[in-house]
Amino acid sequence: MTAQHRDAGVPDASLGLDDPPAIAGVGMTEFASADDRPLIDLLLAAAERALDDAECDASTVDSVHVGNMAAEAFNERSGLANALTGSLGLTGVTARRIENTSASGASAVQSAFEAVAGGHSTHALAVGGEKMSSADTATATEIISRITHDREYEQGVTLPSFGGLAAAAYLDAYDADRRDLARISVKNHANAAKNEYAQFRKRIDVDDVLDSPAVASPLRLYDCCPTSDGAAAVLITAEPTPNAVSVAACESATGTHAVADRTDPLEIESVRLAGEYAYESAGFGAEAIDVACIHDAFSILEWLEMEELGLAPEGDAWRLTRDGETALDGALPVNPGGGLKARGHPLGATGVSQVVELVWQLRGDLPEGRGVDGAERGLAVNVAGFGNNAVCTLLEADA
Amino acid sequence: MTQLLECRECGRRTYYEKRRCLECGGSAFDRVDAGRGELRSVTTVHVTPEGVREPNRLGLAAFPGGANVVAQLDEGLSIGDAVRLQGGHDLRVTDDGTLRGARLVAVE
Numbered sequence: 001m002t003a004q005h006r007d008a009g010v011p012d013a014s015l016g017l018d019d020p021p022a023i024a025g026v027g028m029t030e031f032a033s034a035d036d037r038p039l040i041d042l043l044l045a046a047a048e049r050a051l052d053d054a055e056c057d058a059s060t061v062d063s064v065h066v067g068n069m070a071a072e073a074f075n076e077r078s079g080l081a082n083a084l085t086g087s088l089g090l091t092g093v094t095a096r097r098i099e100n101t102s103a104s105g106a107s108a109v110q111s112a113f114e115a116v117a118g119g120h121s122t123h124a125l126a127v128g129g130e131k132m133s134s135a136d137t138a139t140a141t142e143i144i145s146r147i148t149h150d151r152e153y154e155q156g157v158t159l160p161s162f163g164g165l166a167a168a169a170y171l172d173a174y175d176a177d178r179r180d181l182a183r184i185s186v187k188n189h190a191n192a193a194k195n196e197y198a199q200f201r202k203r204i205d206v207d208d209v210l211d212s213p214a215v216a217s218p219l220r221l222y223d224c225c226p227t228s229d230g231a232a233a234v235l236i237t238a239e240p241t242p243n244a245v246s247v248a249a250c251e252s253a254t255g256t257h258a259v260a261d262r263t264d265p266l267e268i269e270s271v272r273l274a275g276e277y278a279y280e281s282a283g284f285g286a287e288a289i290d291v292a293c294i295h296d297a298f299s300i301l302e303w304l305e306m307e308e309l310g311l312a313p314e315g316d317a318w319r320l321t322r323d324g325e326t327a328l329d330g331a332l333p334v335n336p337g338g339g340l341k342a343r344g345h346p347l348g349a350t351g352v353s354q355v356v357e358l359v360w361q362l363r364g365d366l367p368e369g370r371g372v373d374g375a376e377r378g379l380a381v382n383v384a385g386f387g388n389n390a391v392c393t394l395l396e397a398d399a
Numbered sequence: 400m401t402q403l404l405e406c407r408e409c410g411r412r413t414y415y416e417k418r419r420c421l422e423c424g425g426s427a428f429d430r431v432d433a434g435r436g437e438l439r440s441v442t443t444v445h446v447t448p449e450g451v452r453e454p455n456r457l458g459l460a461a462f463p464g465g466a467n468v469v470a471q472l473d474e475g476l477s478i479g480d481a482v483r484l485q486g487g488h489d490l491r492v493t494d495d496g497t498l499r500g501a502r503l504v505a506v507e
């Protein structure tokens with residue numbers, strides 16, 4: 001399959017600026033299966049934490065980019081960006097809401113990044129959030145399955161269905177076994193146990209995964225991310241501030257809408273392309289990455305995305321997991337905050353929370369045993385649907 | 400639908416209607432019989448949306464011409480088995496009526 005749409009090459013994101021856009025402050029709410037506060041309050045809490053972290057007054061913000069998938073369906077409301085600017089006491093700024101299903105958060109970050117890189121904004125606030133607990137499980141399942149292609153929808157296909165198909169094909173194609181797959185969730189839970197913002201702060205073992213209820217064979221409940229309430233925010237600025245982390249690149253790409261339109265069932269073209277564009281724009285590649293936040297909505301996705309991004313050779317990511325290379329003290333720590341599986345997955349918040357996590361890692365200000373030692377470059381990938389769209393962000397600590 | 404769309408330019412086939420061929424960008428298609436496919440993956444889904452059978456066994460099958468299909472699957476089939484698309488099944492009950500379409504079944 002060919003990508004005809006970017007033949008002209010990646011535009012120079014830093015055009016007109018001496019320094020790449022920087023992240024001056026980050027913040028998030030503690031992710032939870034249910035947070036009593038309304039969605040707007042969650043967004044506001046995350047935004048205020050990011051502004052406090054940046055030591056910036058809200059009045060400096062000149063653009064607001066809100067990531068959210070489905071407030072209309074979950075919360076029966078819209079107009080989030082304007083409600084948030086109202087709550088912050090801002091008028092006269094640019095504000096918009098960005099929807100890209102489960103990658104709405106990273107798309108909001110991309111929107112803020114592009115506003116700063118393009119010279120349209122000096123202080124761009126990206127805030128992502130979702131409050132899923134307002135809907136019962138059946139309604140939430142229906143809302144999420146509605147993002148599929150009509151030909152998939154009529155078959156009753158859900159996102160975990162694609163996870164099950166990919167996992168079965170991967171285990172059939174390579175030497176990985178079901179216990180190796182379980183080690184992804186075990187590792188992500190161990191990381192979340194140390195993360196005070198994570199939804200599940202409980203360690204689990206391989207047998208816990210294998211004994212959990214079947215969802216979409218071979219995947220079980222502990223292979224799948226939960227539904228969550230939460231919000232996360234980052235403040236992106238044109239001028240670097242002390243302790244800022246640079247945004248080396250933020251790029252995105254679509255894949256096919258129908259998952260089966262990909263020639264290989266283990267292929268996620270959108271992730272590969274978003275990664276290629278980001279590496280090209282940043283001027284460094286997979287080998288330079290010290291820590292990664294991967295969109296593990298289902299355990300199998302951690303392997304597939306690592307392989308698409310060049311973080312593991314094709315068909316080999318499972319070995320890195322089995323050998324502990326992706327653990328917090330391994331050569332390439334993946335999902336140090338617990339990933340979607342254990343930090344939680346409040347859809348529109350997730351992509352922003354990945355960037356929050358990377359900033360904490362790269363600033364090196366996490367407590368003992370929570371951080372990756374000496375990390376200088378980080379990668380986040382946030383995926384819409386089962387690869388309909390992907391956003392890849394590369395961050396670099398200032399030397 | 401048990402037919403595929405075949406690109407008049409390059410022959411690439413697809414189950415999922417679109418204006419433009421993913422391979423060559425061609426915009427003219429012919430409807431052709433899907434023929435015989437091979438199962439590339441299977442899953443049994445235990446948590447399904449309202450109006451969908453539970454459990455819902457699904458297969459991903461590769462058909463000639465590069466067309467892959469994800470569809471409800473008959474029992475007793477596994478990776479590597481030969482399958483075909485069989486139309487006329489009630490797939491999903493919605494507020495607007497029953498969605499009917501093709502399932503993947505064994506090739507006799």
Ligand SMILES: [Zn+2]
Nearest residue numbers: 406409420423
């Ligand atoms: Zn063609």
